[in-house]
Amino acid sequence: MKKADFVKGLKHGVPIGLGYLSVSFAFGIQAVASGLTPLMAVLVSMTNVTSAGQLAGITLMSQLAPLSEVALTQLTINLRYALMSLSLSQKMGSEMNALRRMIFSFCNTDEIFAVASSQPGKLGHHYLYGLMVAPYIGWSLGTLLGAVAGTLLPLFVRTALGIAIYGMFLAIVIPPSRKASNVRLVVIISAVLSIALRYLPVLKSISSGYAIILCALTASAIGAWLHPAGEEGAQ
């Protein structure tokens, strides 16, 4: 049972890991382009395990930005993880003690969160540890490959790879939006707000990290207010 849970998690992690391989490949290319060595790029991926935060991080590094700004940017861009962790805390089984939660937290990415929270019932550590393996390897290995070999690729291929991470995000968002009108509503509100915050005068002066938080809080609050059934309504 324990081993079966671990293997089940491992299997669920493989498509995420393969997706990460291509996305982190693109990150590796960008990290080297902004002045990091391949080893530095891999260290960033192995210690952060987050796409958007790392991308913002290497940009700030290349500008030699103050550490306080780096910390604040990471806090803002990654604040969604606090919401995801809070959300996932409601699905933890009774054997998920503090240490096990601390270990799993390290790899609680958007996609791992999405897969874990879509599982029926409570979550145990065997499953969650299994789920972490392939994405972590994919994320680190892809960064290494991109940093070392990325510049060998023609611009044509590098351009195409740039969209990979967004494809993965769409694969998480669209299927539940198609099936459940409450999720669809939240997604549409978030998209409209995000566009407004990007292009409208005054609003567009809000930095991208804060814009994401603002969209997420507003859209989710409206969703919860109009459709408080939430999870039950979507299943």
Next chain:
Amino acid sequence: MSWSSFVPYLLVMALVTYLIRMLPLTLFRRPIRSRFIRSFLYYVPYAVLTAMTIPDILYATGYTSGGDTKPLWCALFGLITACFFAWKDKGLLTVAVAACCGVAAAQAFFLLIG
């Protein structure tokens, strides 16, 4: 970049990111009773990922405001391709690869027509 300037950045990034993930999951042990908060938390990831994708995806292939619009069309075609496959319930990897292929196809089209 030198290691002496890199290491502090690495530590700050890793520490902030880890604490954000770890503290809520570890400290918050009680079930949330409020229906509003439970459904709010359920909607958060979808709202976050949407806000990160729209409209950023249009700039993912090198388009900059006021610049050459070919990369914008490539990204738009990649977006449509990804939406089509995601709509068909394909997995994360399939949709990501399809998006890349969509961009590649649009780039090839622009190369052909010059």
